[in-house]
Amino acid sequence: MKKILLLLANGFEAVEASVFTDVLGWNKxxxxxxxxxxxxxxxxxxxxxxxxxVIPEKLLHEIDLKDFDALAIPGGFEEAGFYEDAFSEEFQTVVRHFDEQKKPIATICVASLILGHSGILQNKKATTYNHPTSKRLEQLQSYGANVANERIVYTEHIITSSNPGTAFDVAFGLLEMLTSPDNTLKVKDLMGFK
Structure with missing residues (x-):
């Protein structure tokens, strides 16, 4: 069994978390x-x-990161306090652990800023929330990332995306990284994605 750590910060967007629980749950x-x-x-x-x-199943201090095979992080809103947890040293330690182990890391929307803040996107292609009224791409670039104004970016073992509308595609991308293209197509079909 491959265990995925769904890391939730206060102020996360529920829809961005639910795609991981649904897609990977359907697979289970x-x-x-x-x-x-x-x-x-x-x-x-x-x-x-x-x-x-939401009540998380576990608190971060209760788990051993070595027990997990992948990391998934939904984005959230600054106004809801998202970056207080997201930029905490505890979150940064989690991100760096998965990066050092080269285990899959999947983020949606501004969750990629957590990766940038941790330093793991230095000189790597990545994206984040890209609406023309937003400055988040500039923020990501300030962390040393090679910013790509694209819908979804795959760089090595890392997935970053540009907005909540990419959520299902990111979750399916993570499923494919953890299983296979054929299995992912099967789950997509069962869930009504063609």
Whole structure:
């Protein structure tokens, strides 16, 4: 069984987290049955961007990072306090661990800024929230990333994406990295994605 650490910061967007639980959950029951998602946070209760509360299965200090095969991180809103957890030393340690082990890391929207903040995107191609009214691409570039204004960017074992609309594609991309293209097509078909 491949265990995926779904790392949740206060202020995360619920829809961006739910794609990982759904896609990898469908795989657990209907695909090759090889994936299990564990939700992890710094607090016993987390507040989503739109005031939806979530109780993570584990607190970060309760887990051993070596037990996990991949890392998934949804984005969130600054106004909801997302960057307080996201830029914490605890989150940075998690990111650096998975990068050092070259294990898959999948982020949606501004979650790539967590990777940039940790230093792992230095001289690597990446993207983040790219709406013309946003300065997030410039922020990502300030971390030394080679910014690509693209929908989704795959660089080595890392997936970054440009907005919430990419969420399912990122989750399927992570599933393919963990299983196979054929298995991913099967799960997509079962979920109604053609």
């Amino acid at each position: 029951w209907e695909g090759d049955e090889s994936t299990e998602v564990i939700t992890v946070g710094l607090h016993k209760q987390l507040q989503c961007t739109w005031n939806f509360s």
